[in-house]
Amino acid sequence: MSVTEPVKTPLRKPLGVPLFVLALGQLVISLDYNIVYVALPDIGAGLGFSDHDLQWVVSAYVVATGGFLLLGGRAADLLGRRRMFVVAALLYAGSSLVGGLSDSPGVLVAVRAVQGVGGSLLFPATLSLINTMYDEGPDRNRALAVWGAAGAGGLCFGSLLGGVLVEAFGWQSVFFVNVPVAGALAVAGWSLFPVDGPRDRSRHFDVAGALTATGGITLLVFLLVQAPAEGWGTPVALGSAVLSVGLLTLFAVVERRSRDPLVPARLFAHRGLVAAMGVTALFGATFSSVPYFLTLYFQTVHGYSAVATGLAFLVPAVVVAVGTQAGERAVSAFGMRRMLVGGLVLGAVGAAALGLALTSDGSYPALLPGIVLMGLGQGAAWTGMWIVASAGVAPGDQGIASGLASTTLQVGGAVGLAVLVALAGGVGQSGSGPGLLDGIRTAVFVIAGGIGCGALALLALRRTTGTSGP
Numbered sequence: 001m002s003v004t005e006p007v008k009t010p011l012r013k014p015l016g017v018p019l020f021v022l023a024l025g026q027l028v029i030s031l032d033y034n035i036v037y038v039a040l041p042d043i044g045a046g047l048g049f050s051d052h053d054l055q056w057v058v059s060a061y062v063v064a065t066g067g068f069l070l071l072g073g074r075a076a077d078l079l080g081r082r083r084m085f086v087v088a089a090l091l092y093a094g095s096s097l098v099g100g101l102s103d104s105p106g107v108l109v110a111v112r113a114v115q116g117v118g119g120s121l122l123f124p125a126t127l128s129l130i131n132t133m134y135d136e137g138p139d140r141n142r143a144l145a146v147w148g149a150a151g152a153g154g155l156c157f158g159s160l161l162g163g164v165l166v167e168a169f170g171w172q173s174v175f176f177v178n179v180p181v182a183g184a185l186a187v188a189g190w191s192l193f194p195v196d197g198p199r200d201r202s203r204h205f206d207v208a209g210a211l212t213a214t215g216g217i218t219l220l221v222f223l224l225v226q227a228p229a230e231g232w233g234t235p236v237a238l239g240s241a242v243l244s245v246g247l248l249t250l251f252a253v254v255e256r257r258s259r260d261p262l263v264p265a266r267l268f269a270h271r272g273l274v275a276a277m278g279v280t281a282l283f284g285a286t287f288s289s290v291p292y293f294l295t296l297y298f299q300t301v302h303g304y305s306a307v308a309t310g311l312a313f314l315v316p317a318v319v320v321a322v323g324t325q326a327g328e329r330a331v332s333a334f335g336m337r338r339m340l341v342g343g344l345v346l347g348a349v350g351a352a353a354l355g356l357a358l359t360s361d362g363s364y365p366a367l368l369p370g371i372v373l374m375g376l377g378q379g380a381a382w383t384g385m386w387i388v389a390s391a392g393v394a395p396g397d398q399g400i401a402s403g404l405a406s407t408t409l410q411v412g413g414a415v416g417l418a419v420l421v422a423l424a425g426g427v428g429q430s431g432s433g434p435g436l437l438d439g440i441r442t443a444v445f446v447i448a449g450g451i452g453c454g455a456l457a458l459l460a461l462r463r464t465t466g467t468s469g470p
Contacts, residue, residue: 018133019143021188023150025085025126028092028181029119030154033061035162035174036112037295038306042171049105059225060109064116065123066410067218071210073124073403074262077396080196081129082189088122089186091115096178111175127402129193131390138332141387145328148383149321157317159295160310167307208254209262216247217407224414228422263400267393273401275461276389279340280409282454283385285416286447287347287378288409290354291316292417293424293440297358301437312364316375323379328387336384337458343380344455350374351448358441377451420446 036043036057044054076084092115099111130147134140165173223240230237255261267273291313298304298312323343330339354370389405390398423446424439 018192019130019146021185021192022126022130022143023147024181025089025122025185025189026147026151027154028089028178028185029123029126030151031158031161032092032096032115032119032178034154034158034291035165035177036061037291038159038162038309039166039171039174042166043108046171047102047105047108053105053109055225056109057112060112061116061119062410062414063218063221063225064113065119066116066221066407066414067214068117068120069124069407069410070213070217070262070400070403072121073128073399073401073406074210075121076125076128076399076402078399081125081132081399082193082196084121084125085129085189085193086186088118088125089182089189091118091121093179093182093186096175096182099175100172100179102175123406124399124402127386127390127406128398131393131398131402132395133194136391140390141328141331141383144386144390145324145383148324148327148379148386151382154317157313159291159313160307160317163306163308163310167305209251209258212247212251212254213262216244216251217411219244219247221411221414224411224418228418263404264397267397267401267404270392270401272388272391273393273404276385276405277408278457279381279385279388279454280405281412281415282450283378283381284409284411284413285419286351286450286454287374287381288413289417289420289447290351290374290444293420293443296436297440301360301440315368316371319372319375320379320382323376324383325379326376327380327383330380331384331387336388339380340384340388341455341458343377343384344451344458345377347374347377347381348448348452348455350377351444351451355441355444355448358437358444360437416450 040054040057043049043057049057072084072088095111095114095118099108099115102108102111126147130143131140134143161177162174165177219240223237223244226240227234227237232238255263255265294313294316295309298309299306304312327339327343330342334342350370350373352370354367354374357366357370359366386405389401393401420443424443
């Protein structure tokens with residue numbers, strides 16, 4: 001990470017309507033990930049999903065997104081950021097329409113996979129547009145804070161919107177709502193974003209690298225999603241592990257020999273990007289897992305309805321959005337390293353306080369101190385890690401840099417949730433009552449410890465390098 005010292009805050013310029021469109025694109029990605037959670041019981045009953053297969057309504061999206069992010073990032077660099085933004089938005093709109101009309105489990109799972117591919121194209125296109133449209137420094141930091149507020153808030157607002165839509169219009173509405181929004185995004189992106197220049201014919205698309213990386217990462221995420229429920233020794237898990245390792249090894253060989261590799265080796269010499277990838281992996285494994293366990297706590301332990309669960313996530317959504325803005329201002333006031341360490345410490349303390357407040361007879365207000373502290377830290381860390389990931393990266397590499405950081409976010413989330421679910425199951429042997437509550441509480445305490453270890457790692461890195469910025 002580059003050194004970032006406190007500086008005087010310059011006069012703020014308006015960031016413009018294009019940023020609103022980019023933030024809305026990130027909101028759609030976040031909402032699409034979370035909005036189906038509260039609809040799962042109705043989806044299962046309406047389409048005849050088995051209990052075993054229902055998880056794939058969520059998992060298909062996660063697997064496809066994680067597997068295709070590198071491809072999406074490089075496509076934005078080589079084929080045009082505006083083009084990929086429009087294509088991804090149209091893919092979201094079309095697949096969402098088909099999802100709402102689905103009449104079988106197989107069709108809906110396939111739709112969720114296509115939506116995941118749309119997310120893997122839209123996320124790096126959106127992020128690289130921000131990183132190329134706004135100059136590095138205060139303008140880009142503010143733009144990333146606005147974009148981050150939309151994304152982090154969407155993860156929580158998805159539960160509220162999903163609950164309202166399901167109770168009012170049925171489960172199909174959680175898909176139909178995306179159609180006009182994604183369609184409008186495509187039109188706005190084509191109208192407002194800078195026109196993509198002619199393709200640089202001297203740069204070639206690394207087809208072999210794209211296929212091996214996409215296949216290897218997709219199988220890895222599939223393994224991490226499937227194995228905790230089915231077992232690590234099953235033929236499917238073992239086969240996925242062997243194929244994933246084989247494809248990723250082949251990817252490394254292909255990249256060494258490619259004239260224009262999918263992931264240029266020079267990016268791994270960029271210390272800021274590598275450090276940001278570590279922070280995004282930690283963020284995915286810890287902060288991003290909290291909504292899963294809070295949903296279990298609200299709905300299973302306390303019996304909240306879908307709408308009540310959504311309302312319970314309203315405060316976290318607002319606090320995280322505030323944290324993203326506070327993080328951007330803290331970078332100018334205290335420097336990037338201090339802000340990131342402070343955000344992680346705040347998040348760790350908040351998660352620990354939340355774990356202590358998770359009781360069978362506890363009230364929602366008792367959770368608020370932990371939720372507020374953790375949400376502020378989460379928002380600050382979210383803004384900071386994307387600022388670091390883009391700093392000092394050449395414009396022509398912004399897409400793949402975004403793809404790398406977002407891939408580690410997804411893989412970290414899959415690994416973290418798999419480990420935490422296993423730990424929660426080991427502590428809470430029963431599926432309900434005190435056993436389940438013990439498991440949820442243990443998972444949240446482990447999350448607090450993981451975030452705290454991340455803060456210590458950043459401090460240790462400072463002592464090792466002797467610099468004032470990560």
